[in-house]
Amino acid sequence: MADERDDAPIATSKRSDKISEATNKLVEDRDDSLVGQSVTINRPAAELFAFWRNFTNLPQFMDNLVSVEVLDRRRSHWVVKAPAGKTVEWDAHITDEREGEMIAWASADDADISNSGRVDFRDAGARGSVVTLTILYDPPAGLIGKVAAKLFQREPAIQARRELRRFKQFMETGEVATAARNQRQLEEETN
């Protein structure tokens, strides 16, 4: 029999019990979902880390993020777009970080959308850096579910992939690609 573990990232496993097992080792068992996505960006890891670590930069490419306020070295306040022009907010704190390599965070206990995760920046030689975003979040329900549906566009993996693509575009080209023909269309797209 072949070994049941291979070398692929756990987020790509076909077996949900394996994913649960792995996530339960990281956090309390709350039926969290795990999302993992990687992108290769043609810039040095140190530069990407520095840009991301200054959380106030993130709304420049994360479409659903209204603002991030840095409260102190570890704590920050996040404001995210919700349906009908509303917003949802929460506090988060850094749980771990390694300069130029990794940032891990968790939302405060009373957050509307409980989430935690980490973003890793690894040197990839001539190709730049591999950035991996891993998010654990509670499956949404009720009103919060609607907000989360907007936040994650129903499929967290797709949303994470889009945010990473936009991060790549911004860091490699200095702008986020859009097919909008004018400012009005651009506003319609991002709202």
Added chain:
Amino acid sequence: MRALTWHGKHDVRVDTVDDPEIVNPRDAIIKITSTAICGSDLHLYDGYIPTMQAGDILGHEFMGEVVEVGTGSTLKKGQRVVVPFTIACGSCYHCGKQQYSACDNGNPADNQDIGQELYGQPMSGLFGYSHLTGGYAGGQAEYVRVPFSDVGPIVIPDGVDDDKVLFLSDILPTGWQAAENAQIEPGDTVAVWGCGPVGLFSVQSAFLMGAERVIAIDHFPHRLELAKKFGAETINFEETKTYEALMEMTGGIGPDVCIDAVGLEAHGLFVDNVIDQIKASTFLGTDRIHSIRQAIMACRKGGRISMPAVYGGFVDKFPLGAFMEKGLTLKTGQTNVQRYLPGLLTAIMEGKIDTTFLISHRLPLEQAPEGYKMFHDEQNEVTKIVLKPGLDRFAA
């Protein structure tokens, strides 16, 4: 502004739409002076390409005058430029390797999902060619927004006529890349399926790259005549058995290089083609691939196949066995236009390549829908239609 918009199968209209504006720093706005209808636009016109939306502005072969620039553009107002149909950022890994049509960043992030699902990795951005490739407004209009204008457009020297350089936007570099992908060696015999613009430019390019003989295959006499003018031998597949003719014309060896410049709407009454058409019309398959099948069967052992032709979806009865057993090589892909522009502009200026022979009709933009119908229905006489937004109605 006025623009040619897509509304459904065989339904294109000239509408009044919002003017484009500078949206991103590296943008420029171009006032269109010439814009062509491409054979691949007919795939959109015939409804073969998925993810089109009503109101989409078509057109990916265009040039004009710079009228506005963003802070990050290197262009200057008043310059005349030809714009590549591929939208490339110039700074990603693929652009660094001059694989501009594989650019990671030309396609907006949300639109990349479709390509990722369909093809495994997202496509780059193209002008006016469905939402699979970004949903960018095309250039069959009075004005167009050009992203990454510091990378794509090539500045045209004063005094050079539009007609001489317009085809740098797509079909000339596409024909050139087709020949380059075929890695032509001196003494080679090259067979080209399809004498549309790309096929005809492949014929010219193949000779410039050292081919000894080029055999051009089509069923439109006028197009075969054009191929003959550039020195090609011809096969009319309505009169002649193509495979048998190619074998005889090469002493039983088969062509060293086969170029498929036909693509997903291959014509002709062949059994496989009829089945493909039935499958396409019932959505069991999307592409009619008679030409590439025939190219694989005819190609000599160890030969090379180049496929500039556009395919969009799935095929069956692909002769994979022949492909493997004969040890063939196949290269294909959208064109890395930016890579070829400086060299091809020089070749045009030095008179080594002529592109003006191709233009059979010049129409005002307002008559674009008639142009589409003509190009679709009368492919013998109509080799290329150039739309001129500045031209008065009926002046052509």
